[in-house]
Amino acid sequence: MSPLISQDLYCIGLTISLQTKLRMESFLKPFVVTLFVLVVVLGDVSLVTMGKIGKHKNTYIVHMAKSEMPTSFNHPAVWYKSVLESVSNSAEILYTYDNTIHGFSCRLTHEEAELLRSKGEILKVSPEKIYKTLTTRTPHFLGLDKIGDMFPESNGGSDVIIGVLDTGVWPESKSFDDKDLGPIPRTWKGKCESAVDFNASNCNKKLIGARFYGKGYEATIAPISGIKSPRDMDGHGSHTASTAAGSAVEGASIFGFASGTARGMASRARLAVYKVCWGFSCATSDILAAMDAAISDNVNVISLSIGGGVREFHRDFIAIGSFAAIEKGIIVSCSAGNSGPTPSSLNNIAPWMITVGAGTIDRDFPSYVSLGNGKIYPGMSLYSGNSLPHTPLPFIDAQKASYNVSSYGFSKAYLDPEKVKGKIVLVRGFHSSIAKGFDVKSAGGVGMVYGEVEELREKQGAQLQFLPTSMVEFNATDAMVQYLSSDPKPTATIVSEGTKFGLKPSPVVAVFSSRGPNPITPEILKPDLIAPGVNILAAWTRSNGPTDYREEDRRVDFNILSGTSMSCPHVSGITALIKSVHPNWSPAAIRSALMTTAYSTYSNGQKLIDSSTGKSSTPFDIGAGHVNPVVAFNPGLVYDLTPNDYLDFLCALNYTPEMIEVVARRKYSCDAHKHYSVADLNYPSFGVVYKLAENANHTLVVEHTRTLTNVGDAGTYNVSVTSDIPSVKITVKPNMLSFDRNEKKSYTVTFTASGPPPSSGFGFGRLEWSNGKNIVGSPISIIFKTSRKTKNS
Ligand SMILES: *[C@@H]1O[C@H](CO)[C@@H](O)[C@H](O)[C@H]1NC(C)=O
Ligand SMILES: *[C@@H]1O[C@H](CO)[C@@H](O)[C@H](O)[C@H]1NC(C)=O
Ligand SMILES: *[C@@H]1O[C@H](CO)[C@@H](O)[C@H](O)[C@H]1NC(C)=O
């Protein structure tokens, strides 16, 4: 870590206050003169240019080739500044980065960015991207006591620090109480920033750090109108942080409807909160600055419930920052995304990150709509008040009930109470059905049939409604619109069947959970695994209500949300527990333990169900399966990886030296004589890709090599393989491995395809090593690709 220049100083430089200056002076004795001059200079530059940003400036992240730094510069920051000044005399540096990349972010015109790009010492100039928090906000009032029981209480975790990058924290929540916790781990190097409405004293032995990063957001999106501090004004960050490591809170409830003990997965782990999202938006320059700090601060786990689409690894700042983190032994656990069930909808898929999809718990809210023409349409709803009588009521299309016809949405202002009063209203919408329900109710409607405008079933999950509602499928909406326009006196009945438990096995894959195959490297199966992500109760902010509805004025201490935003911190917390028991395990070994012990079937042997189809899930939905924390502590064998293994993987992808340097922050030369294969990355799963020439008819052979490390007792393991593609023969050599303690052994899997590929173009299987006690399982996905042009764009 560089003590001289870090983004903190720039941060202070931009918001110079006497107090912070004085604190720094006494703090940094010998360097103080140089340091202080530099800070003031940079601070002044920044202050002078602030507010004078040209109309056409954008935020860019500039990667410097540190190896090119002339010796005349004694510090990278001075060099960065001089390079920047050579293209712009007014550019504002937002952050410099020390750990995640060598470089800085700044505001530039397009022309200035192009000038920078042309310079030899610049590796890459990337425009700012905006990421989002990954929640489908789904409050409801049922079954709130499950989380604590689903996972065993662990006394571990108290030496482990989880860094959560999100919307901040509500420090007064009981989930961040530090009772019974020992002193803060001595490894901790971070801090609790004082800011508006947030004091350093808001931190304690549970919440040990809190920082905020908003310069990128302000430069690109909008000035931050609210509180500029680590304080959580949204709720999402408090929810994810407390899911990962919240202290146990007895009697947690929402409106007193349910009560139970809410606790994080690692209820004794420490939390360091980095606020990078303002509302739902998170700028990459801010995320990178927070990751940079988290690495310096010595967190052990980074939890990222943030996503922003998929990019090649050298263009993906979360991937780049994560690589720096895993090099330091920091585990990075991320949301897979909420874009399911669309295939290849994953984000956060670099092989050095843990990619977590979401599973649901077994709870259903069936309802149906029966129309005057006798047709019945299934739906779902969650409404805790009195239901409608089971007699037909007048039914109207919202678009015909508004003063103004608008294509999709409407608001209360547009709904005509004269037309809506006493009726069931058909609404189509993109977003919150809660808000639509409020509107219908306040215009005098008695019920709502809500159809999503896209064919994305149950996209929003169950939403707690404010009037009797049935959420129906896209195609049902069309049929209803037709009925409404053809029948002069249309009627409808909404029948809720209430809450049903145990109808289906649990867990099932959440509809919204993003799916494979991996859009960048199909040879690396993603997601890695799934974890609970539906209807999760956790801490909330007092500054925002439990729903997104704009007129929401309720305040709660706990809220229920759904999303891969929720499943990610479950895994983050579980990795912290494993880390506390096995402090020397690498991030890859811990991920391996989670994956090889995950379950992909119910206890009766049937495969986990995908709720988007009602059929068996595949590894594209669940990766290795559902997290199984108890078993993960003792996996028997692990597939380990070092940072250089990942760079060899980039060599196998034919990354150029510059692309690799962008990820690795150092030169790494791929050996021209070595054969690199993506299939040889020692990943705990197998992604087989056959590239078929059109009309070809030959036998295809793909080999994967793996190395297992024994982390359990000495013993002999036998392999077994199952697959659903008879035309692919899978052989493992050797098929028996004997291990001494800590011994490593390698094996090769040969996938031989002959005959026609399956019509779907893919198939699945599973490989298991067993010593009769531990089962070390790996999912297999096999993709048949008919090659057209081989080069990617
Ligand atoms: C911060 O500390 C000051 C002085 O001790 C106090 O007046 C203020 O209420 C505190 N603010 C918060 C948010 O705790
Ligand atoms: C119709 O919509 C416009 C805005 O699109 C609004 O200004 C107007 O007041 C609306 N009319 C009524 C009757 O609400
Ligand atoms: C809508 O689609 C589902 C699934 O594709 C199908 O089962 C259902 O019958 C369809 N409903 C209508 C009204 O077409």
Ligand SMILES: *[C@@H]1O[C@H](CO)[C@@H](O)[C@H](O)[C@H]1NC(C)=O
């Ligand atoms: C393709 O393989 C099948 C089975 O091996 C064989 O019967 C068939 O004649 C082959 N077709 C061509 C075009 O070679």
Ligand SMILES: *[C@@H]1O[C@H](CO)[C@@H](O)[C@H](O)[C@H]1NC(C)=O
């Ligand atoms: C492994 O296979 C050998 C030979 O078939 C057998 O003797 C042994 O019991 C097997 N071990 C386990 C743990 O299944």
